[in-house]
Amino acid sequence: MSDIIIKADHVSMRFNLASEKVDNMKEYFIRRLKRKVNTDDEFWALQDVSFQVEKGESVALIGLNGCGKSTMLKTIAGVLKPTAGKVTVNGSIAPMIELGAGFDMDLTARENVYLNGAILGYNKEQMRIYYDDIVEFSELTDFMDVPVKNFSSGMLARLAFSIATIGKPDILIVDEVLSVGDFRFQEKCEKRIHGMMKEDTTILFVSHSIAQVKKICKRAIWLEKGHIREDGASEEVGSRFERAYYAGELE
Amino acid sequence: MTKYIENFKKFQPLLYELVARDVKIKYRRSVLGVLWTLLNPLLMMAILSVVFSNLFRFEIENYSLYLLAGQILFNFYNESTSGAMTAILGNASLIKKVYIPKYLFVVSRIASSSINVLSSFCALILVMLFTRTELHFTMFLVVIPLFYIVVFSLGVGLILAALTVKFRDIIHLYGVFMTALMYLTPIIYPIEMLPGWVKTIVRLNPLTGILDIFRDVVIYNTVPSAAQFMVSFVIVCFMLLLGLWVFYRQQDEFILNL
Incomplete structure (x- = not known):
């Protein structure tokens, strides 16, 4: 090792x-x-x-x-x-150099999950598998269709962390x-x-x-x-x- | 080389997402949504053909088609290169934090404009049906000039994107340049009416060659000569290679200037 x-x-x-x-x-x-x-x-x-x-x-x-x-x-x-x-x-590498670097403020949380997943190099099918896990971990179930510009910084951080730590x-x-x-x-x-x-x-x-x-x-x-x-x-x-x-x- | 292709494959989903994002954001909160890509050229054409068939008269048969064909290609060129120009600047926050092949942002802007040009082309066909213009088999050749203009715009877009990172002045300059270019492309007038030396300049404009081919196959039912195809092909390839060269030489310095 x-x-x-x-x-x-x-x-x-x-x-x-x-x-x-x-x-x-x-x-x-x-x-x-x-x-x-x-x-x-x-x-x-x-x-x-x-x-x-x-x-x-x-x-x-x-x-x-x-x-x-x-x-x-x-x-x-x-x-x-x-x-x-x-x-x-x-x-x-899964980079979390700054939270929400890959977020587009005009898109909804759901759309941002897929966009960020793509930035990390995951395709749509893979992201579909991870999606529920991301929503659950970030505790944002009710807010997935809200544009992220309306999110608080804590919510953004939770979402970003959940996305960055998917997969292996x-x-x-x-x-x-x-x-x-x-x-x-x-x-x-x-x-x-x-x-x-x-x-x-x-x-x-x-x-x-x-x-x-x-x-x-x-x-x-x-x-x-x-x-x-x-x-x-x-x-x-x-x-x-x-x-x-x-x-x-x-x- | 295989390394580049592998890298591209890995980031292909991202390209898709970026294009989807561009399209989504453009038409978010508009009632008619994507239908605007169809409506826009139609309305523009209506205005311009009213203006130009009453105020300034050019002896061209099927003037509205002539105009619309020119409009479609030029608007695509304008939209895609202007979009590509700010592709790197606009995605600065991403580029600073995550490794992504940077040309992807330029390609995505060109690609989302290409979706627009396809639906504008549908508008053109609608007009042809509506005005009972004959549709010809040469129409199928239209993929060639469309391909040319997309690749040409990509080449120009790469250069603009790279230079704009260093010199923000280009954003302001390019708008002026585009106005000049519009008058130096035979969109609203026939090239034959120009005096000698202006004609030469307009002929030297690479867009003129591509537009000629486009009109020939769509409206005039003629197959342009092989020489015409070749000349445009060489110019387009040269532009793409030049764009790639400039972009790759500059791209490691982007982050220092963002």
């Missing part, structure tokens, strides 16, 4: 803050004429990050805002291409998702994640709640300013992270 499912190999991600602002032609041509090369406006969100995740592992990414957690998840999900290095993923994805990415919904639903979600872990789904988890991290994940990777600071058992890394935070070590 040492199948490596995610392999990040010296991954670096650079954002060019200056060139990103150019979205009209005037600026573009002015820059062209000036031949301006702003090297001082570069921002490295990740620098030389390497780690491996084995099948069935549950890994948390922790760190302060802007330390590169979300960027790391996005490169794994295939949304961002790293500037240098390589990310190899062997398996299907090889990798489940959970980014700050469990902080929405009431306490009872959070518990239900955690239960489901534990259930998926038993079935060998690999979990990548991002949260600011160290308690939650310790509860759900066995391993934690602590990112600081784009570098890996620590990588180890979530209990220890989490505690050290908390200690460092309260000691005011982290800026």
Whole structure:
């Protein structure tokens, strides 16, 4: 059981803050004429990050805002291409990077279930099988024909979580998702994640709640300013992270 | 190559859902719904043929058909490319979060416009029946010019979608460009009436060639020459390849500009 499912190999991600602002032609041509090369406006969100995740592992990414957690998840999900290095993923990914990313506000919940299912790569027949399960888990039976623009954020979160966790994805990415919904639903979600872990789904988890991290994940990777600071058992890394935070070590 | 095909197969349900979404949203809360795709060209044609057969007279027999044929193709081109132009921008929230082959959004916009062009074509046939115009067997060849215009629009759409992500100005520019293009395509006037140099420009417009073939097979019961088919075919293929090239070169940078 040492199948490596995610392999990040010296991954670096650079954002060019200056060139990103150019979205009209005037600026573009002015820059062209000036031949301006702003090297001082570069921002490295990740620098030389390497780690491996084995099948069935549950890994948390922790760190302060802007330390590169979300960027790391996005490169794994295939949304961002790293500037240098390589990310190899062997398996299907169910991304929950932000809740309701795939929702069309004008469509009803029912239509959105099928649309989101298609985004995750399921066809209509498969979705029909999962449909009842999604409705039941999200507890939205009476609201399936309501356009989702009329949903509360809690309802949206429930629906999104229910859709993302259908089937048996090889990798489940959970980014700050469990902080929405009431306490009872959070518990239900955690239960489901534990259930998926038993079935060998690999979990990548991002949260600011160290308690939650310790509860759900066995391993934690602590990112600081784009570098890996620590990588180890979530209990220890989490505690050290908390200690460092309260000691005011982290800026 | 097989990797691309496999990837496409995996996301085929998504393409279907995206097209269904476009169509659903367009006609949501309208009483007549999809019937509008049929009604719209008919009403437009009624207005234009009243205007142009009373105000400006062109010596064309079956003028309303001539006009409607031009309208259908041009409207499709306009609608599909304008839709494709904002395909990437409009789906920014998705592209930022989930991996999806990005050309899918462009293809879906073109596909939903293609559904419209098919029902507009039904409107054209209705008019032909109503005006007791003879329907000819050459009509079956209509799939060729329709195929040309869809592929051509896809090529243009890919380029526009990729460039618009970087330069939002294009959205505003393209509207102006479309007005110019409308007058440079023989939709409301016969090409013969133009003075020499304008005629050359209009001939160089790729839409003119496709529209000629379309009118020939639908209205005039003539089979265009092989050369005509070939010229349009080459242009269309070139446009598609150019579109794919531009799109693939740019697509990894989309996310940085969204």
